[in-house]
Amino acid sequence: MLVVRPAGPADIDALMELAFLSGRGFTSLPEDRGTLSERLALSAESFAGQVEPRDAWYVLMLENDETGRVEGVAGVKGGVGVKRPHFSFRVVTLAQYSSATATRFDHKALVLVNECSDCSEVGSLFLRPGKRQSGAGALLARSRYLLIGADRARFCDTIMAELRGWFDEADVSPFWEGIASKFFRLPFEEADRMITSTDGQFILDLAPRHPIYMELVEKAAREAIGSVHRHGVPALRMLEQEGFQQSGLVDIFDGGPTMTCRRDAIRTITGTRRATLNIADDSDGDQDMQDRLISTDSIAQFRAVRAPVRVEGAEAFVSSATAALLRVDAGAVVQVSA
Template identity: 35%
Template sequence: MQVLRPITANDFAALKQIAVESGHGFTSLPVDDNLLQEKIERAERSFAKDINKPQDETYLFVLEDSKTGDVIGTTAIEAAVGMSVPLYHYHQGKTVHHSPTLNVYNTVDILSMCNDYTGCSEICTLFLREQNRKGLTGRFLSRSRFLFMAQHSERFADTIIAEMRGVSDEDGHSPFWQWLQEHFFSIEFPQADHLVGLGDKVFISELMPKYPIYANLLSKKAQAVIGKVHEKTKPALKLLEKEGFEHRGYVDLFDAGPTVEAKLGNIRSVRESQVCPISIGELAHINEQSSDTLAICNQGVNDFRATFTKHAHYNHAKHTLIVSQEVADALKLKQGDAARFFRL
C-alpha cells in the first residue's frame, strides 16, 4: 500500500535522492543539503501550526510504500506565494500599431513582467520516482493534494496555481532563456534555474528588462516554446486540466512554461470529495475488477494520511465508507471516525 504523509526530518536522505533524480528544471528541489533541510523544517513547522488563514506555509508530503518503508515520491503545497520573496511571471498580451493615414494595422504579442499571483496558493514539487510510474500512483500523487486542501480549505487562498515546467533540452538549456541570456543576463540557464531554486531572486529585478518584450523580436525557437510544456510534464498538465485548471496567459520568466490556475472550490477533486464516517468491516463481497478505486484521507493536519485502494466501498444508503482494517490502520482511523474520499 502507498501512503501519503507529511515529511519528517528522517526523510532527508530520500528527499535528496529525489532532488538528484528530478534533474534540470525542477527548481523547487535543488540539490543543496542546507536548502533541503530548511524545506523539511519549514514543512514541519507549517503542519504544526494552528491557523485559519493562508500565511507563509509550505506543506511538503512524501509518498511511502508501507511494505518496504521506501519513499517513492513527493509533492507540496505553498499556502501563499510571493509574500516574502517576490513571485515573477510574464503575462502574454497584445499591443496594436495602427496608422489610418498609411492604412497599416499590426497586432503584436508582448510579454509583460508582473507579480499578479502574489498571495495565491501553489501546488508544486510533484515528483514520482521512475520505477513507480505505473497504474494510478501518479494520478493519486497529483490529486491527493486536493484531499488535504478540501479538508483544510481555511489554510489556502481562493486561487490555486501550478507552474508547469517549460521546454528545455537534455542539458537543461531553454530556447527562451537563450535569447534573454544573450541580451540581458549573460549566465547559463542551469545557473539561473539553480539560483531561483535556492531562493536567490534578486538578480531577476536587477537584470530583467523593465519594459514589455515584443515577442516577434525573439528568436523563432524562443517564440515557439512560449506557453509550451516539457515533454515529461505533459501528463501532469493533462491531469490538472481535467481538474479544471486553465492557462490564462501567464508564463515562467526563464523557460516560458505555462502557469495554470483554478478556484479552489471549482477543482474537480475538491468539489466531488465527500466526508462520512467509516465502518471497518469485511469486503469479501466486493468485486475488485468492477469496483471503483477510492482516494481516501483522514482529517488530520500533522498526522495527515491518504491512500488509494479498491478495499473500500461507499454505502449510499447509510452514508458510510466501509474500509478494510488494513486501510483503516494506514490512515490511522478507528471505527466511526470520519474520512474524506473521492473516486480516483
C-alpha cells in the same frame, strides 16, 4: 501499498535523491541539501500548525508501505509572493494602427508582472521514473487537493501550478538561451539555484523593465513560450482534468506555463464527501467495493491512499489494512473521492 504522508526532516536523504533524479530545470527541487532541509523543517511546522497559513509549505511523500522507499514528492504552498514578489512574464497583445498608411497589426509581447500574490500553489510533483505509469502520479497529485479540502480556509481562493518549460534533446532551454539569458547573464544552473536559495533580489535588479516583442525573438525561443517539458505532459493533463487552465503567465527562466483554477472548482475537491469510517473485513461485501481515493480530514495527521471502499450514505467501509495505512480507527471522519 502506496500511501501519501507528511514529510519531515528525517526525509532529507530521500528528498535529495529525488532532486538529483528530477534533472535540469526542476526549479522547485534544487540539488541543495541546506535548502531542502529548511523546506522539510518548514513542512513539519506547517503540518503542526505552527506557522501562519500563507507562510506554510506542506511537503507530501509518496511511500511504499511495504518497503519504506519514498517513490515521489509533491507540495502545497499556502501563499505565493508573501515575503518576496513572485515574478512571471505575461503574454500580451499590443495593437498598433497608422491612419497615414491604413495599417493595423498586433504584436505579441512578454511583460514582467507580479500577479500571483493572492494564490496558493500546488507543485513539486515528481515521481521515480518507474512509477510514472502505475497510477501513483494521480494518487500523489490528487492528494494535494484532499489536503486543501481538509481545511479550505487555510488556502487562497485561487490555486496555481507552474509547469517546467520545454528543454530540447540536448537538455537546453530555448527560452533561456534566446530570451532570459540576455538579461540575467548567468549560467542556467546558477540562476536556477538562486531562485530558491536567495531572496530573489537579482530578479528585480536584472529582469527586463520593458515589453519584449516576440517577433524580435528567435523562432526556437518563441515556440518554447508556454510549452511544457516532455516529462511534464502527464502533469499538465492531470491539471486540465481537475479544471486548471493556462493563465497567460509563463516562467521567467524557462517559459513554462502557469495554470490556475478556483479552489472550490477543483474537481477532486468538489467530488469529495466526508464520511464516517467503518471496518469491513468480511468478504461478503467485497463485490460492492470500489477503488477510491480516501484520506483523513485533518491536515495535522494527513494521510491518503487509493483503496477499495464501500460507501453507504454517510458511512465509508474499508478493510482494517486500509484503516491502518490511514492510521485511523472506526468512527473517524474521512474524505472519500471517486
